[in-house]
Structures are given as C-alpha cells and as structure tokens.
Amino acid sequence: MTQDLVIEATRGGAVESRHRASLAVVDGEGRGVLVHGDVERPVFPRSAVKVFQAIPLVETGAADRFGFDDRALSFACASHSGEPGHVALAADLLARAGLGEADLECGCHWPFDQVVALELARTGGAPSQLHNNCSGKHSGFLCTAVHQGEATAGYVLADHPVQRRGRDVIAELARTAVGDATPVGVDGCSIPTYAAPLQGLAGGFARLVSGQGIDGGRAQAGRRLMAACMAEPWAMAGTRRACVTLMEAAPGRVFAKTGAEGVFCGAVPELGLGFALKIDDGATRAAEALVAATLATLWRNADPALGERYEMLSRPTFRNWQGTETGGIEVRGLES
Amino acid sequence: MTQDLVIEATRGGAVESRHRASLAVVDGEGRGVLVHGDVERPVFPRSAVKVFQAIPLVETGAADRFGFDDRALSFACASHSGEPGHVALAADLLARAGLGEADLECGCHWPFDQVVALELARTGGAPSQLHNNCSGKHSGFLCTAVHQGEATAGYVLADHPVQRRGRDVIAELARTAVGDATPVGVDGCSIPTYAAPLQGLAGGFARLVSGQGIDGGRAQAGRRLMAACMAEPWAMAGTRRACVTLMEAAPGRVFAKTGAEGVFCGAVPELGLGFALKIDDGATRAAEALVAATLATLWRNADPALGERYEMLSRPTFRNWQGTETGGIEVRGLES
Numbered sequence: 001m002t003q004d005l006v007i008e009a010t011r012g013g014a015v016e017s018r019h020r021a022s023l024a025v026v027d028g029e030g031r032g033v034l035v036h037g038d039v040e041r042p043v044f045p046r047s048a049v050k051v052f053q054a055i056p057l058v059e060t061g062a063a064d065r066f067g068f069d070d071r072a073l074s075f076a077c078a079s080h081s082g083e084p085g086h087v088a089l090a091a092d093l094l095a096r097a098g099l100g101e102a103d104l105e106c107g108c109h110w111p112f113d114q115v116v117a118l119e120l121a122r123t124g125g126a127p128s129q130l131h132n133n134c135s136g137k138h139s140g141f142l143c144t145a146v147h148q149g150e151a152t153a154g155y156v157l158a159d160h161p162v163q164r165r166g167r168d169v170i171a172e173l174a175r176t177a178v179g180d181a182t183p184v185g186v187d188g189c190s191i192p193t194y195a196a197p198l199q200g201l202a203g204g205f206a207r208l209v210s211g212q213g214i215d216g217g218r219a220q221a222g223r224r225l226m227a228a229c230m231a232e233p234w235a236m237a238g239t240r241r242a243c244v245t246l247m248e249a250a251p252g253r254v255f256a257k258t259g260a261e262g263v264f265c266g267a268v269p270e271l272g273l274g275f276a277l278k279i280d281d282g283a284t285r286a287a288e289a290l291v292a293a294t295l296a297t298l299w300r301n302a303d304p305a306l307g308e309r310y311e312m313l314s315r316p317t318f319r320n321w322q323g324t325e326t327g328g329i330e331v332r333g334l335e336s
Numbered sequence: 337m338t339q340d341l342v343i344e345a346t347r348g349g350a351v352e353s354r355h356r357a358s359l360a361v362v363d364g365e366g367r368g369v370l371v372h373g374d375v376e377r378p379v380f381p382r383s384a385v386k387v388f389q390a391i392p393l394v395e396t397g398a399a400d401r402f403g404f405d406d407r408a409l410s411f412a413c414a415s416h417s418g419e420p421g422h423v424a425l426a427a428d429l430l431a432r433a434g435l436g437e438a439d440l441e442c443g444c445h446w447p448f449d450q451v452v453a454l455e456l457a458r459t460g461g462a463p464s465q466l467h468n469n470c471s472g473k474h475s476g477f478l479c480t481a482v483h484q485g486e487a488t489a490g491y492v493l494a495d496h497p498v499q500r501r502g503r504d505v506i507a508e509l510a511r512t513a514v515g516d517a518t519p520v521g522v523d524g525c526s527i528p529t530y531a532a533p534l535q536g537l538a539g540g541f542a543r544l545v546s547g548q549g550i551d552g553g554r555a556q557a558g559r560r561l562m563a564a565c566m567a568e569p570w571a572m573a574g575t576r577r578a579c580v581t582l583m584e585a586a587p588g589r590v591f592a593k594t595g596a597e598g599v600f601c602g603a604v605p606e607l608g609l610g611f612a613l614k615i616d617d618g619a620t621r622a623a624e625a626l627v628a629a630t631l632a633t634l635w636r637n638a639d640p641a642l643g644e645r646y647e648m649l650s651r652p653t654f655r656n657w658q659g660t661e662t663g664g665i666e667v668r669g670l671e672s
Contacts, residue, residue, distance in 0.1 A: 009597070009618060012521030014531060016380050017597050017618035044352050107657025110454065114446065121457040132657060185348030185663065188656045195350065261345070261353050281617040282345060282353035320524045321443025321468060327521065 003333045005036040007279070007286035011318075011327035019262075019286035023277040023294060023334075026202035028210025030175070033273065034297065034335060035199075042182040042195035043278045045170075048259030050077040050137050051225045052173055052204060056165040057140040058221035062147035066096040068140075073228035074235035076140035079258060081238025082111030082120075082131035089235065090130040093139040097146040104129035105156045106138045106189040113238060134189035136235070141191075156190040163192055170194055172214070173204030173222075188260065198276040205255075205267040205274025226255040226267060242288040246295070249309050256291055258284070264291040268298055285329060289314050293331040339669045341372040343615070343622035347654075347663035355598075355622035359613040359630060359670075362538035364546025366511065369609065370633065370671060371535075378518040378531035379614045381506075384595030386413040386473050387561045388509055388540060392501040393476040394557035398483035402432040404476075409564035410571035412476035415594060417574025418447030418456075418467035425571065426466040429475040433482040440465035441492045442474045442525040449574060470525035472571070477527075492526040499528055506530055508550070509540030509558075524596065534612040541591075541603040541610025562591040562603060578624040582631070585645050592627055594620070600627040604634055621665060625650050629667040 007019040022037030032039065054076045057063045063073060072093055080086040094100055108127045111117040120127065129135060138155075141162045145152050148161065155162045158179075171178045171194075178184075178194035187193040207214045208222030229236045230252050237243040237258075246256040246266075256266035262279030264287045275294055279286040296310035317328040343355040358373030368375065390412045393399045399409060408429055416422040430436055444463045447453040456463065465471060474491075477498045481488050484497065491498045494515075507514045507530075514520075514530035523529040543550045544558030565572045566588050573579040573594075582592040582602075592602035598615030600623045611630055615622040632646035653664040 011380055011529070012519050014378075014380075014519030014521065016521070017616065019617045042350075044347055044350075105658070107659075109657050110450065114453070117450070118446065118453065118457040121454040122460070124458070183348050183350035185350065185352070186656060186660055188662070190656055190658045190660060193347070280353065281355045281619055281622075283617055283619065286617075320522060320526055321445050322441070322526045323443075324522055324526060326524070 003036060003335060005290070005334060006332045007289050008330045008332060009285070009327065010330060016327065019283050020280040021277060021286065021290055022198055022280070023275070023290065024198040024202040025273055025275045025294065025298065026199060026206045028206045028212030028272050030203045030206070030213070032199060034294070036334070039198040042176070042197055043263065044183070044185055044193045044195050044261065045201055045265065045276070046187060046193055046259035046261060046263050047079045047134070048257050048263045048265035048276070049170060049201065049204075050079070050257060051222060051229070052169050053137060053166045054140050054225050055169045055218060055221045056162075057144050058224055059217065060144055060147055062144040065147055066093070066143050068093075070228040071232045071235045073225055074232040075136035077225055077229050077257065078136035078236045079133045080136055080236070081113040081116050081241060082127065082133065083116050083238055086136070086235070086238065087130045090135040090139050093136075094142060097143045099142055099146070099152065101129050103142055103152055104132070104135060104138050106132040106134050108132060113240065115240070116238070132189060138189065158184070158192045167192070167194060169218075170196060170204070173207055174200030175203060176200045198278060201265055201276035202274045205265060205276070206272065207274070209267045209269040209274065210272040223269070226269070227252070229257070230255055245313065246291060249313065250306055254295060256295075258287065262287040264288070266291065268295070271298060271302060273298065289316065289329045289331055293334050297334055339372060339671060341626070341670060342668045343625050344666045344668060345621070345663065346666060352663065355619050356616040357613060357622065357626055358534055358616070359611070359626065360534040360538040361609055361611045361630065361634065362535060362542045364542045364548030364608050366539045366542070366549070368535060370630070372670070375534040378512070378533055379599065380519070380521055380529045380531050380597065381537055381601065381612070382523060382529055382595035382597060382599050383415040383470070384593050384599045384601035384612070385506060385537065385540075386415070386593060387558060387565070388505050389473060389502045390476050390561050391505045391554060391557045392498070393480050394560055395553065396480055396483055398480040401483055402429070402479050404429075406564040407568045407571045409561055410568040411472035413561055413565050413593065414472040414572045415469045416472055416572070417449040417452050417577060418463065418469065419452050419574050422472070422571070422574065423466045426471040426475050429472075429479060433479045435478055435482070435488065437465050439478055439488055440468070440471060440474050442468040442470050444468060449576065451576070452574070468525060474525065494520070494528045503528070503530060505554075506532060506540070509543060510536030511539060512536045534614060537601055537612035538610040541601060541612070542608065543610070545603045545605040545610065546608040559605070562605070563588070565593070566591055581649065582627060585649065586642055590631060592631075594623065598623040600624070602627065604631070607634060607638060609634065625652065625665045625667055629670050633670055
C-alpha cells in the first residue's frame with residue numbers, strides 16, 4: 001500500500017547506515033493524507049505528546065491562576081536542554097504554587113546538550129531535578145495538582161488524578177483506549193507513557209488545530225499551548241535544538257515536538273493537518289531529517305519557498321573533527 | 337538462507353524500537369560458521385579494524401624501536417575515552433619519535449564518555465588532539481612514518497605510505513580489493529576507511545588467530561597486537577566501556593573491538609574464529625548486545641559458564657532517572 005520510507009546515512013557517496021520509518025499525516029476528520037508504513041501499530045509517543053499532557057493545566061484554570069504566559073506554557077510542553085534560563089523558569093513556576101525542587105519526582109540528569117552540560121561542570125555546578133529535561137512539564141503537573149487541591153506527592157503515578165487526566169486527554173485525542181488496548185511503559189521522568197497508533201496521534205494534533213470532532217474548549221486549550229510553543233520555541237527545547245530550527249523556519253505556522261526513541265509529532269495549523277512519525281530503531285538523527293522532509297512535502301504546493309527551506313533542513317551533512325565533509329543524511333521514498 | 341537477526345529495545349514489556357543486523361563468524365579457511373543477513377555487502381569497518389591498521393607498526397619494527405609494551409600496543413589499536421592516562425600515553429609515544437600534539441592530524445573533540453568530559457571541564461581543561469579517541473592509532477602511524485624515514489605531514493591522506501600500508505593489510509586480510517571494488521570514505525579522524533564485506537573482515541581476524549592462509553610474520557604481528565589489547569583492555573577503550581567488559585569477562589580468550597555506526601569485530605583465538613557484525617542503522621547499543629550474544633553462542637558448548645556470562649551481558653536493562661527499571665535489550669533470531 002505504501003512505499004518503504006528509508007533514511008540513509010551516507011559516507012564517501014555510499015550508504016553506511018539505514019533507518020526505516022513510519023509516518024502518518026492526518027486531517028481533522030482523521031483521514032490519512034500521507035501515510036507510510038504501519039500506522040496502526042501502537043508506539044510509545046514519549047515526549048512528543050507533551051502538548052496533550054499539558055491540556056489539563058489550561059483546562060482546569062491552573063495556568064491562568066498561576067500566571068502562565070506564552071514562555072511558561074511553552075516550557076510546560078518542553079523537553080528542554082537545562083540551560084540556566086530553563087532552570088530559573090522551573091524554579092519560578094514551582095514557587096508560584098508554593099513548591100520547590102524537592103517536590104519534583106522526575107529525577108536528576110546532566111543536560112543532554114553537551115555544550116550546556118560542559119558549561120555547568122566548568123562553573124562548578126551539578127544538575128538538580130530542575131535541570132531534568134521534563135521539569136517544565138512536571139512543574140505544570142504540580143501547579144495543576146495544587147490548583148485542584150490534590151496531594152502533590154506521587155503525582156507521577158498512574159493512578160494520581162494528574163496522570164489520569166493526561167491519560168484521558170490522550171485517549172480522546174488519539175481515539176485509542178490507551179492502557180487497556182495498548183502497552184503502558186514508564187517514561188524517563190517516571191510518568192506513564194501510553195502507546196497509541198501514529199494514525200491516532202497525528203489525528204489528535206489535527207483535531208486540535210482544526211477543531212473538528214472535539215470539544216471546543218479542549219481544542220482551544222491545545223491551540224493556546226501550540227501557539228505558545230511556536231511563539232517561544234527556545235523555552236520548549238533550547239539553543240541549537242531541532243525543534244527550534246523547525247519552528248523558527250516558519251514562525252507561527254509549524255508546530256513540531258520531538259520524543260525519545262525516534263518519535264516526532266506536530267501540526268501545520270493553516271493546512272489543518274497533524275503528523276506523527278516513528279523511526280523503527282529510535283534514532284533521533286533520522287527523526288529530525290524525516291520531519292523536515294515531511295514538512296517540505298506538505299508545504300511544496302502551499303508555499304514553495306518554505307518547502308525549499310524544509311527540504312534543505314532534511315539533508316544535513318556530517319563533518320569530521322578536522323571539518324572535512326564525510327557524508328550526510330538523505331530521506332528516500334517519501335511520496336511527494 | 338539465514339534467520340532475521342533483530343535486536344529489540346523494550347519498554348513496559350512491549351517492543352519500543354527494533355534494530356536489524358548482519359553477522360559473520362568465520363574460521364581460518366574463510367568458511368562461515370554462523371552467518372546472518374547479507375555478509376557479502378561491503379560495510380565501512382571504521383575503528384573495528386584498528387588491529388589491522390596497526391600491523392605495519394609491528395611489521396616495520398617501529399614498535400620495537402620505540403619500545404611499545406603491551407599497554408602502548410593496545411593503545412595503538414584504541415578508540416579511547418580521552419582519560420588523563422590515555423592523554424599521557426599519546427604524549428609519551430609521540431615524544432619517543434621526537435614529535436608532539438601538533439603533529440597529529442586527527443582533530444580535537446571532547447571525550448565521548450560523559451563522566452570523563454565533565455571531569456575535564458570541571459577541572460578547567462579543554463580537549464586537544466591528544467584527547468581524540470584515535471590519538472593512539474595516530475601516534476602509532478606517526479612512529480611508523482618516522483621509523484621509515486617518511487614525511488609525517490599528510491600522514492592521514494590516502495596516498496601517504498602509512499595509509500597505503502594500512503590499505504594493503506586490510507585488502508589482504510579481508511580478501512577484498514578495497515578501494516577499487518568497494519566504497520572509500522573519510523573517517524572521523526580524517527584517514528580513509530575502506531568498505532569490505534563482513535565475511536571478509538571476520539575472515540581476516542580468523543586468519544590472524546589461526547595463522548591459516550597468510551604470511552607467518554603478519555599473523556604473528558596481528559596476534560601480538562590482539563594479545564596486548566586483551567592484556568591491557570583499558571588502554572584500548574576506557575573505564576566503563578563495553579570492549580573492556582567483553583574482554584575482561586574472558587581474560588586472554590576474547591578480543592573485541594567496536595567501530596562507529598554499529599560495527600563490532602573480534603576473534604576467539606582458542607576456537608580459531610573471527611567475527612564481524614554491523615547494525616543496519618548504526619546503533620551502538622544494539623552492536624554491544626549482539627556481540628555479547630554472539631560470544632554467548634560461541635562459548636555455549638566450549639565453556640558453558642562463560643557462555644552464561646556473555647548471555648547476561650547481551651541483555652542490559654534500562655533504568656530511568658529515578659532508578660526505576662523501564663525496559664531492556666533482547667537479541668532475537670540468533671542461531672544457537
């Protein structure tokens with residue numbers, strides 16, 4: 001039915017490594033407009049659905065009560081790099097709810113971005129839970145729990161109201177009985193991650209941007225979060241990050257969010273489309289190239305110059321330690 | 337002909353990501369004793385054939401002239417972590433030939449191992465070419481050039497005698513007209529990397545350990561290098577590294593060397609076997625699990641306790657930032 005989608009890593013003009021992928025681009029009625037591979041098989045969306053997970057923060061009124069502006073809302077959907085600005089934002093949001101770093105249950109890790117981690121070490125620092133790439137989402141969870149009058153301890157557990165609300169949003173948006181019909185895992189930051197088909201995940205983003213088939217308030221909450229991420233992309237990711245590059249290429253017109261293990265989700269609001277993709281082997285380099293190639297395809301007719309910009313982003317080159325170009329990435333088999 | 341070899345990354349009991357692989361285990365006569373996937377297709381062996389590349393260091397007499405002991409010979413075959421001991425070793429070997437850091441042409445990078453890189457930053461350091469994971473191999477190249485009375489500048493280029501000798505060794509051991517019949521790339525450290533089939537690469541290691549089908553002096557040089565790596569595995573890799581764990585599990589009985597983009601090569605001298613494997617997508621986590629699973633299979637009958645040890649190493653588990661087990665790696669489809 002669909003062509004094999006392969007992302008090649010080349011060296012010296014030859015293919016050195018190959019990544020296989022599945023992709024769903026879906027409209028507001030849930031119809032696939034660009035589909036490759038098996039998009040019915042449940043995949044763990046990981047951090048690519050942080051917008052879904054942040055919807056209750058807006059819907060409950062917690063975001064307004066605690067004065068979340070665009071930057072804070074973007075941060076509540078973030079997989080951030082733990083830069084000093086991100087750490088300060090997490091501390092600030094927690095303080096608004098009368099909480100602090102010790103209330104987080106996401107764990108500590110050194111910033112994933114090497115430049116940021118080395119700078120933290122160079123200045124004698126060490127990571128706290130505020131540096132965890134998910135501390136923005138967790139600050140949002142905690143603000144919501146406080147606003148609702150719920151216990152904050154244990155907010156990462158599957159049966160806590162915070163996680164039950166998140167699960168309900170994913171189930172409704174992805175049209176999937178997540179957890180019952182699909183696998184459940186524990187994510188890096190200790191919350192549950194519910195597997196859902198790419199078709200459903202892409203459809204969820206399309207429903208939010210189109211407003212079709214869902215409650216108006218929910219659609220509005222989702223659109224408010226995506227607008228905040230597009231307005232403040234750094235807060236959602238960080239310096240040098242692919243999500244920022246992808247969103248800054250078309251300010252306000254493309255939402256794109258990475259997830260661990262080669263997942264990417266997003267939306268193109270003015271085309272009324274949502275997308276979700278998974279690299280079989282979990283490689284980030286392939287996911288980043290494929291999301292750019294997908295956006296190139298989607299914009300090719302609607303805005304050819306923008307299509308060209310994404311086309312360029314889909315073909316990064318590799319350089320070695322002396323700066324010599326050694327190869328690059330090519331996406332093969334994407335329907336145009 | 338062969339079963340599909342798949343390395344699965346699991347989460348919550350479900351398969352989250354999948355890696356495909358090819359594997360050749362070959363005897364001294366070049367016969368495949370365990371073969372999966374396409375082992376005739378040329379792959380870039382990258383750093384997994386550093387033993388082949390170091391053979392001229394021994395054969396020319398440069399290693400003896402400059403007093404290379406086991407630790408230095410192991411380091412000449414290394415993809416090391418840039419720990420202080422590695423950096424000192426590179427400086428020492430270069431000094432023996434009257435050279436220094438500026439003569440290296442491998443380029444600078446921060447140590448790949450995060451703990452090592454953070455410690456370097458914390459102590460106010462910055463990487464030099466001595467920290468490059470290939471600085472040991474390059475120190476060997478430079479010692480050989482000095483010993484041979486060749487210009488040292490440009491020793492990384494394909495037409496320099498150092499690289500021509502390296503190419504000849506690979507061509508002979510892998511029974512492949514590398515460069516003519518197969519792709520040539522530029523490696524991370526700026527030297528050429530010649531693609532060869534896994535069958536040929538595995539056969540090369542088997543020829544060295546068995547002495548079959550090659551010149552006795554060359555076999556001796558290769559065995560001396562592998563014995564040095566097995567005696568001093570830290571010098572060839574570093575603290576916490578898979579190559580060290582794999583070799584320390586069976587001291588003096590297993591040689592194993594990683595290469596970029598999911599390659600692993602090695603030998604089991606007492607069984608007279610060589611092996612070479614490639615993960616299609618280039619993932620290190622899958623290559624490390626598959627080499628352990630391969631060694632488990634090879635030892636299962638010859639030394640069941642050792643087979644069990646490698647079996648354990650082939651199934652690492654993942655933990656998140658709070659220490660919760662979230663999943664692991666499983667090798668599927670390997671013939672036993």
